[in-house]
Amino acid sequence: MSELPAQALARFATDWESTLRGERGEPPRLAGYLPDGDAVRLAVLTDLVRVDMRQRWRRAGLEKRITEYRKEFPEVRASPDYADLVCEEYVARSRFRPLDVDTFSAEYPEAAGEIRRRFSGETPSPRPSALPDGIEIGRRLDDFDLLTDLGGNDGHRMFLARQRSMQRLVAVRVEAGADSDTDTVAQLDHQHIVRVFDQRLIADGSTGKPLRLLYMQYLPGGTAEGVLARLRMESARPATPTADATPGLVRGRTSRRGNGGRHVAVAGGTGIDGGLLLRAIDAAMEAKGESRPAGSRVRTEIAGFSWPETVAWVGRRLAEALDYGQRRGALHHDIRPAKVLFTAEGVPKLADFALGAAYSNPGFTGARGGGRNEAEALRYRSPEALAALLDPAAPLPDTRSDIYSLGLVLWEMLTGALPFDDTEAADGAGVVRRLLARRIAGVPPEALAALPADTPAALRRVLLECLRPEPSRRWQSGGQLAGQLDLCLDARARDLVDPPRHSLWARLRGWPVPIAALCVGLPNALASWYNVRINKSLIVDELSTVDQHRFEQVALVNNAIAFPLAALLLLWLARRPLTVSYRLGRGHDYTPAQLARARADTLLMGERAVWIPFALWVLAGIVWPLALEGAGANLPHHAFWHFFAAQVVCALIALAYPFFLIMVYSVRSLYPQLLARGSVGPADRRQLSALARRSNVYLAAAASVPLLGVATMTFVSTADLWLVIVPLRWLSVGGVLAFVLTYRLSRLLEGDLRALVRAIPEGGR
Template sequence: MSGNPMHAVARFAADWESTLRGDRPEPPPLDRYVPDGRDARLAVLTDLVRVDMRQRWRRAGMEKRIAEYRTEFPEVATSPDFVDLVCEEYVVRSRYRVIDVDAFAVEYPEVAGELRARFAAGDDARRTPPPSLPEGIGTGRRLDDFDLLTDLGGGAHSRMFLARQRSMQRLVAVRVEAGADSDAPTVAQLDHQYIVRVFDQRLIADGSTGKPLRLLYMQYLPGGTAADVLAQRRAQPGPASIAVLGGRLLLRAVDAAMEARGEIRPADSRVRAEIAELSWPETVAWVGRRLAEALEYAERHGVLHHDIRPGNVVFTAEGVPKLADFALGPLSWAGGRPTGRAEDPEALRYRSPEALAVMLDPTAPLPGARGDLYSLGVLLWEMLTGTAPFEDSAGDSGPATVADMLARRRAGVSAAALATLPAETPAALRRVLLECLHPDPDRRWQRGAELAGQLDLCLDPRARDLVDPPRKSLRARMRGWPVPIAVVCVGLPNALASVYNIRLNQSLIVDRLAAADQERFATVALVNNAITFPLAAALLLWLARRPLAVSYRLAHGRHYTAAELARARADTLLMGERAVWIPFAMWLLAGVAWPVALSRSGAALPPNAFGYFFTAQVVCAAIALAYPFFLVTVYALRSLYPQLLARGAVGPDDRRQLLALSRRSNFYLAAAASVPLLGVATATFVAPADLELVIGTVRWLSVGGVLAFALTYQLSRLLEADLRALARAIPQSTTT
């Protein structure tokens, strides 16, 4: 690479951020950013390795070690900073798993002495439990710039307080922790509308004990937590009460929390009015969609949560949820077992199977972003039903309890738990939550953006009914017969066009031919149909192969990558157009090929036969263009496309495709309106003496065309409403 080496690291870091945002499919290749020139190359390469290693170790499955960089770039071993790079690898890895410094040093014998000198004492410290807060940390006390006003809960290692920050004269939430290790600088960079804003941290010494304390102060939200919402949900006398209250149940919990803190409920809030109109399942989806957006944003900035539970979901006065306590971060997994508050048995109920597995086996794979989505699914299920999806036995956080919880989660959601879902729960929300709670991380939603999109879909009645129709409905049953239905949708209008064509040609051309020429006409027709019909059918099946095959295989348990599903969705939306343009072209081609073939076969055709034949073919082509489009497209959109949409990984491209199809459908509606007009227009080309022969056929075409247009118009309105509903349920842009 040539260019200014000063900019290489900055561009590399920016491209990593682009990868996290989803703008790039893969991490940036490091070798493309290394400058030319030995001295500049080595200095910049060292910084590039640091950036790359830090980013990769934050993401499960992408980890990379200094030994690997050394193999790829041998000059790394000659860098003056090589020891520092190896030490940084040790620090990064030890944040995620206990590492014995002696075992690690064996991997780098050339710097083993330096490693032991730097980390021997620290390694023992990592094996000790986190320190507890000193006695006397409570309300009424002043710590540094903060007056602690209200105890908001916590554990032995840390507690949360409502506090007044004297220097700024504002209310903040302060978490007081024993010790000084944290990811606060990273978490403080998170600035998202659904994440509690962390302002900064301060490290102080307790005045009575001299022990270090960390004060992490953040945005204060008065609307309580999801634990308050759960308490309100469980306090309702029965399902009827939940159904009547709907979103007002959430507002009731928020108002109760605000009243307890002496806060005043906001007036004329658009958000509160929106929540009040939602059903309870829709309210749960509304809350979940925002929390999923928060997780997506944090993951793209290299931060996972690892401790999603009711106490870490807080609400504004308007009822908007925000995710708190990202500061726990990857440190919660140091040594395999979560530390501090994460050892609370109550918090274990929200752990993913892979998180519980790490607690039992430190060598098990660490939980990634999909572990957070699992935890969010548990929380949303509990909000929806008032009960947890798994009947965990009471106990502590010992190995036996953890093993029992892990076994229950690997067994999946039981029939008894499914029975607790409210009767008004949309099938789409049921499906989305079960996908969150799948034991296999690869079978869950892969990113927060996917989950947010699916929950958005649950909020649109028309869209969710399209994607998850009742199991015994006609649309659900039609999903199993894509090929026969597509054949009927395409074949019936073309068959009717053939009837019109045969009757018109018989009256104007065939009946006037000599017997030998009529035999030639029949032979040409047979040869033409034997070629064109199979060819058209083969082309149509080839172009529709992906939508038809993918929908069938999905129904039988096959899984596809996000790219394969995206291609199948695009092809499914094109099914209707592909189903009409091939027959359209065949009709027009036949309008030229048949008369030419007849002439070359020796048939004596009347001078006006070419005009009669071609105008009839034009009418048939218009029929083949207009009517099958709406039949095929409505079927594809209502029966095939929703199965692909339900698999997730949808985004702005899908929305643009839906809206583009909506615009293009107007052309086919105009084509349908033109059919009876074309039929009348073709009659003007018929000699006056021959009008009596065709007037009946033209009359039937006109009347049938008007009736067909009325049906087509209704299908176009249905198609338009479906396209708009699905487009509304797809994000307009990636989460920021």
């Protein structure tokens, strides 16, 4: 590399920024930025490691230790700044949880003296100090007039404020202290994340302590907390009872446990729909003196949703926000109803992204430094986040922890209550252990029974996947979750992926091999019957007794080879669609790459199931006459033509009819099981769309079967025509009826494919 060291370092930093903006798939590799000369290589390597480590330790899942750099670049051990790099790792790791100096020094004995010199006697970083008195409505802080208190805790508060210089309303988060990750937050520019404009550091006039002001987009539509309050209020409102209503309950509503151990009635299929979200937003806006927008297409769309569809619609957008943050190395850490804000139109946005509490909490009491606010936040934390509070050695939570928290928020929006009974008072670490134990045990049966009656099976499955105790069994990214929630918004797609338990298609899922064999075997058996009748009438009966015996021998050998060969080929090519979907239903796990291959093979299964028999039928039309002649049979010249024509008709039958039988079964019973595992994207959309286009070829083939059969009979002499009139009638009438059935199957297949295309995200996930 001929560029100067400073240029290499600047290029490396620029490429890291491109990674954070999503323009690069992976962080830059250090080796590509090192100069060729030994004299400056080590100095540049040291600076590159320092920049790379700082970026990685601020982004979950990308962390890298000095030991890993040392394995890749052994020369880093000889750097004069080696001990300084090790100490930087200590500082980076200490941001997340307490780190014992002696334990860390034992990992780097060569730098132990410098580590102890710098950090011995240190106590873990204290929690942020409390805000000074006087941070309240009516006060002016820097460029902001504080108008309305939007909530917070001892360490920070949120206000609606007027920014004087810009003459606009903004939300201002006032924090005690100056430590932050605001650089990361300010880079997040997404339609479903509350936009942070900038930050300012000021000194409190009375105490002189530093205050940090983050000013961000103001959203007038309230929070998910307001939506939950509206849900409980409207669900508890008396309705006109029916004749068979049970006293104390309204028909179509289910009693379920709410916050604080109270039972609240939440809609179970009647009375509650997307309009509830709009009413909650309008109430929040009215309280702030805002007026609702007129002629909003988004509000019209929401008003047409059922309540479970509304929850899925909101969740899908929040999952997109998580996916965006994950791809830029930012986690939320603190998802709960208070952090979900709504625009006037009803669009949800995540607030305080990447500003949530870290997972270290030395001397945790459960109520200190935030009181009720902190205790409330604990109830939305994942099992691994709770474990990290108790055990400093536990793995750090990643984006799957945010997915768990979002799943809890969506469950509460759906039912009015969390799935766990967390009603006891906070009493220190003991409450964290009890919360953790309940979440490890999984969603209890009573919580499942309390789901609204109109909850689609797909939404139930998606939320349960979010709430798996093991992170490895949840959705692995916000993109996966967003794609699954898309399924829940399309009635046809969600019924394909999660059919009613006792429906025909749900029952057929357990019999893939017999059904596939029947779909392929039945049309080929009918083709064989036609072939035998035609050949016997036009060819075999005209042969001598000896040649008839030879014909039977050739037929026996041909069938003994062709049918087992076709069966083995078909089973081999269909092994993934038939086995993967079956094993998924029994709890087996597959990697995303294996699932993608199985999905592609499933969409090709119908074509493979027809082209192999088609090729064998046509090949047999050539090989049989040649084999008969080779065996010494004396065949008339017209026999070659009749035999080949009959084989072509049979090949067309084998091509046209099994395709739609196989594909309807595959798309309705096999493919949805693979789709439900996530990791789908543009490639799957393209495969589904291509299959829809190719299916027209097979529909045309089905229409041509009776026409081709009649056309071949025009070459039969008038004297012999009466010999084949019966199979010809069966072919003509049966072909017309089969085309009608095939046409209906093709329309069914086309509708299913379109529904699945609609439910698969357009962008990469």
